[in-house]
Amino acid sequence: MIPLSDHDMLAQRNHDEESRQSFVNDFRIHLASNVFPGNFPTYYNRVLPNFIKEKGREPETRHEVRKVMTHDPYYSFWSAMQRNSQEMIWDSVIDSVERQLPELIEKSRKAGDKGSLTLDPDLETPKYHVAADIHLQPGAYHSDQIEDDVAAGAMYDWGTYIYSMGGLGTGNNALGQITNGFFKNEYPDKKPLRILDMGCTIGGSITYWAQQHPDTECYAIDVGAPVLRYGHARAEALGAAVHFSQQNAEHTDFEDESFDIVMSHILLHETSRTAIQNVFDESYRLLKPGGIMMHMDLPQAHGQQPLEGFLFEWEIYNNNEHFFAQLRDMDMAELCRKAGFKDENIHPKSAGSFWMDDQTPYADDGFEFPITIGIK
């Protein structure tokens, strides 16, 4: 495993911790490239013929496929291993974070002041975050175990890098590279003065934007305090000015029409049916006339074959990504319309690794995300 580029807040791994993380990384690569593809012959040679024998037709939806595939011994063994590999990610990063926590907290307290950090201890953690730990990170984004905790952020930095098998790039900022590349290509003449990233976690994306646009005022919000403390210290360590604050993206305290861009990177699928509309409404309120909303998230169900659609939804049922089940079928344009965007200003687009500006080896993987654009 190629390590993340070092920065002052990154938890340092000892010999065995590095090796354990490399194992999980390589194990997941093996599952993805050698075991997962076996689900296709399993389906076509075993599950599908049985289904046809019984029903006289092929499955029509991904839900029908789920009913029969879930019990197939090959699929369930892959699925169980994939679930274990996800648990192993966190297990492999906790030790080094736990060991260095006092130093990391101390460093975050002394973080620079190019940007800023504003916390709100009274902010309620949304219900859709407290019932289950999303993608199995113990304690999730929001739990403080100790005063001024940064553990959730420190774990997220290494954990998501291993999750992506390096796909997020050694700067852990591929998503920001993608939206930035997309923006530069789509709107080459726009010079945003003030931008907001919603659901920023450790600010991987917005910090990259701040580095690319040093004259732009960059704001980032999240509901989780430990990830924000870490994110702020990380941005300062990287020499970037980002203003972090603990706020719910459904209702923020920013003024009307105060941003040129309001964006998010894979935030939406971790919200709820009510919250997602609120996020779009709030985006509209915050945009200046002519301002651009860009919400990038995971692929939806339309256009996918039943088997493909079913396999795509593994994370919903096995990785605590519960709201993604509903987002898969939601009408994004309708959310925009209800928020106030005019039909002619709503653009469903696609953004992918082809927009990454440093052509890292990861860019070849060609991952693509839908991005919902609304211009006020």
Next chain:
Amino acid sequence: MSKDDQKKIKLPRTAKGKKPQYFNDPTVDKLLSMVLTLMGELSVTRDRLDTVERLVEKNGLFKIDDIEHYEIPDDVNQIRSERRSAYIARVLKSVQDELDALEQKGDGKNTELAD
């Protein structure tokens, strides 16, 4: 909170949320987790040994602390990664076997021989 208490902080290690059961007998779920953990730990041990061997060769003699500060050169990183992949494939052979059998023609019984 004193400085000592702060040093002893224990982070949570189990994610909240219902864990799916993958096999008819939940014991199998636990056994699989154990096997995969063992697999990982053996890999860690092998990496550590690899470091020891390389250091012995390099220095003739070494301090234990050298191990913690061993920096992995790119080529060694590559070698380790390839060996890990081969090792993973070996431990997961039963999974590959099932897949291979699915793709093989016939009913898997040597009737010709038995006849």
